[in-house]
Each structure stands twice: as C-alpha cells, then as structure tokens.
Amino acid sequence: KAFFKELYLNTPTPMAQFQEVMRQQLESSMHAELEKLLGTAKGAKAEVSKKDFEGFRKLFHRFLQVKGPSVEWSKINRPPEDSIQPYDKIKAKGLPDNIADSLNKLVVVKLNGGLGTSMGCKGPKSLISVRNENTFLDLTVKQIEHLNKTYNADVPLVLMNSFNTDEDTKKILQKYTHHRVKIHTFNQSRYPRINKESLLPVAKDMAMTGENADVWYPPGHGDIYASFYNSGLLEQLIAEGKEYIFVSNIDNLGATVDLYILNHLVSQPNGKRCEFIMEVTDKTRADVKGGTLIQYDGKLRLLEIAQVPKAHVDEFKSVSKFKIFNTNNLWISLSAIKRLQEQNAMDMEIIVNPKTLDGDLNVIQLETAVGAAIKCFDNALGINVPRSRFLPVKTTSDLLLVMSNLYSLEAGSLTMSERREFPTTPHVKLGSSFTKVQEYLTRFESIPDMLELDHLTVSGDVTFGKHVSLKGTVIIIANHGDRIDIPAGSMLENKIVSGNLRILDH
DSSP, X not given: OHHXXXXXXXXXXXXXXXXXXXXXXXXXXXXXXXXXXXXXXXXXXXXXXXXXHHHHHHHXXXXXXXXXXXXXXXXXXXXXXXXXXXXXXXXXXXXXXXXXXXXTTEEEEEEEOOBSGGGTOOSBGGGSEEETTEEHHHHHHHHHHHHHHHHTOOOOEEEEEOTTTHHHHHHHHGGGTTSSOOEEEEEOOOEXXXXXTTOSBOOSSSOOSGGGTTSEEOOOGGGHHHXXXXXXXXXXXXXXXXXXXXXXXXXXXXXXXXXXXXXXXXTSOGGGOOOEEEEEEEOOGGGTTSOEEEEETTEEEEEOGGGSOGGGHHHHHOTTTSOEEEEEEEEEEHHHHHHHXXXXXXXXXXXXXXXXXXXXXXXXXXXXXXXXXXXXXXXXXXXXXXXGGOOBOOSHHHHHHHHSTTEEEETTEXXXXXXXXXXXXXXXXXXXGGSSHHHHHHTBSSOOEEEEEEEEEEESEEEEOTTOEEEEEEEEEOOTTOEXXXXXXXXXXXXXEESOBOOOOO
C-alpha cells in the first residue's frame, strides 16, 4: 500500500504532464525567436545582447515555472525585533577616528535608468533641474565630492543607466571631469517585451528605432546584480579594495551617504558580516502601497503589494500591522553579489508588468526589484531611518516641496530648514495643470514661503505671484473656465479660495 501511495503521489497527472509539455514548447519557441533576433545584431552589440538574452531566458524560464502566489499569507510573520534596528541605536555607537578608511571601501550606485516623461520632460530624469539650477545628477556629484574632500577619501560614483538614458547621460558627464569624483557607468539589460497572447517577443530585429521603438524595456532595478557583474565593473571595484555599495534611486534626494550606517557595516566581526542593509522608515497614509519587510521561511524578505493575494490587500495597507516600508536605500556587499551571481543563487520574485503598445497590442514585461534579493544575503538587516532619508521627487508636487524654503541646500544635500517648527513634510497636491515641469514653472513667479504650511491642494488654472506665503491648510480651486491669480505678496492661512480671480497688467 505504501509503495502504491508513493507512486500515485509522485506520478504527474495528465494535466500536469500537458502543462509541462506546453512549458517546454514555449521555451523552445522563445529560444528560437531570441536566436533569430540575435542573428540581426551587429559587432560588439551582439555580445552584449547575447548576455542580456541569457538573463532573459532564465527569467522567462522561472516565469513559466511559477504556480500561484509567491507567498502563502499564513506563513508571513513579523520580523524578529533585532532584525530591524532603530537608526538611533546605530548612531549611538558614534564614529571612529579612521572613518576615511571605511569610506574608501564604499561605492555609491545611483539607479539612473528612468526618463522624465511622467513630469513632461524629455531625456533622463536625472537631468531635470530641482534646486537652484542643479539637476539630480549635479546634487549627487556635489554630495560625493564634498565627502571626498572633507575626509580625503576616494568614493566613486557608479550610474546604472538604461538604453533610454545612457547616451544623454554620458554627454553630460564630461562637465564633471574636474570634480573630485571618479564616475563609472554600466548599462541595465535590454529585454524584449512579449506578446500577452503568444508569449513570444514582439521585436522583429535588434533595431531600436521605427516600429521597434517600443518593443524593448529595461527589466527593473533588480537587474543591477547581473548587469553590474556582466559589465566587469564589479570585479574591477573589488580589485580596487571596495567592499560595499550604497544603492538608491537618483530621484531620492534624501539618499545621501550615512557615515553611521557605513560604520555599522564595516565594524561587524568577520563571522557575522552583514551583507545587506535595507533602510526602512515608518509608514504614513501616503505610503500604504510601499513594500515592507516580513519574516518568511526563517529569512527576512521584502513583500511588495503585487505579491499580496487580493483578499489581504487591505491588511497589507494597514499602518497598524505593517508599520514600515522600503525606501530603496540599500547597502550591499560586493563580494556577496559576486558569490551569488556565480552560484546562480540570486532569487527575486518576478513582477509581471502589463503594457499596451500602439495599435492596442497587449504585452507584458518581466521585471525584478533590487530589494527582493534581501533573502539571498547572509545576516541581512533592516534599519528604521528618519523620514528625511526618503525624499523622492516623482511629481511636480514633490518638486515644489524641494524647491521651497522648507529645505536648505548645502554641499548637494537638502535638509529640513531649522526655521520649520515641526519636522513633518506638508502634504502638497497640485492638479493636472501643473503636471509638466515647464507648465508648472510658468505658474509660479517665485516659489511661495511654505515654512508654516500643513496642506496645500491646487486644482485648475491657478497662478502664484511673487512672495506669496502659505500657512496651515490652503485649498485653491479654479473651476473649469475660471482662473485664479494669487496676487504678489499675499498671505493665505487656513483659506479656501475658489471661483475666479484675474489680475491683469494695466
């Protein structure tokens, strides 16, 4: 009986056998299509594309293997107390005299693959001006140069570009030649978008223009590990004595090198070396969709909203159960990345991102997230950092905050003004008339004084004169066809402004 039971349990059902045959056929078809595409690649690009496609094949293979949700909700536990340390505890250790030695082991990596299209800008997002004519990239270079000069250190900057941003970024880099920062770049992979129905690439050849313009994509920032390794730059930096990278989104203006976190990393005893630190911060109502840290199968793991079963989405968004979220500021061991890449042990959940191309063609792109690899590293740790280390600029509403007198700028770093009496950031919501940066800029003769602002909502055709001051809660709504010009020198405190207010030159 036991023998037959074992045989029954381990014999695939006809359905399972059918599914396996279908998977094999799909992989075989995909392999043939990729080979056809590679046949159209020329010169040095052919070798790069070959490496990219090897990564894509692995991802596609895993995508076909996935059955059901990537997490079982009942197995999710809160992380143990000591796996997420409060920042104050890390800071309390102080800094050693030889912190420059630690800095010399560090590399700053900025994720620079995104375009500024969501803010109405062409080209890389990192080249948008955010403060006093400084772009995201300018501020990053100034921060690192300041570190290198202050501590007589050699912290290089590495930019992970995508095929969308590489050319424009490299042109701009020439202007930093005389800055005290070594700048390296490498490219994210280029993967083919696949038809949602056939699960085969939409691309007909390796070209990136004309009808092929929309058929490629950079596969999310989880691609950093393979691309960094394949570029040869990882190996080069290890040979130069570098041990850790500090990775963050280039549009997070709060993501500066923190000496206390760096010191915590390098001061661990050898046997307990922490290979991965994720900076998390307390959730607010605005962050309910942010990924959080959980304990799962005995490992610290990142849980993203896309992995949550529909029945538990409200629970996931609850600020009381999941109190923290991932800022995507990460500190990672270079030698650990090398080891995991060579062992083929980098395991990240696949994000299936649906898109619709011109002609209503439904495609999917397979992506991964850099933080999802936390479960692969030894002695991984979360650090609950102050909210000030999470200052992303995703919209013009965010841009208004960082351009205002709420923040002061020193050596490329933004810090909350000491003149603001409470440390929270105001909630700003600008309407669709402000979405594009160029239009947004024409609507402010100067950026208002926002030191005492709690909440600002602006909707419709609204402009601001010079030296306007906003305090408390201010709501300005111009109905369709109306326009509101806030006069120069106005002070609005706890006011709702609606209707029509035109100010014309005499």
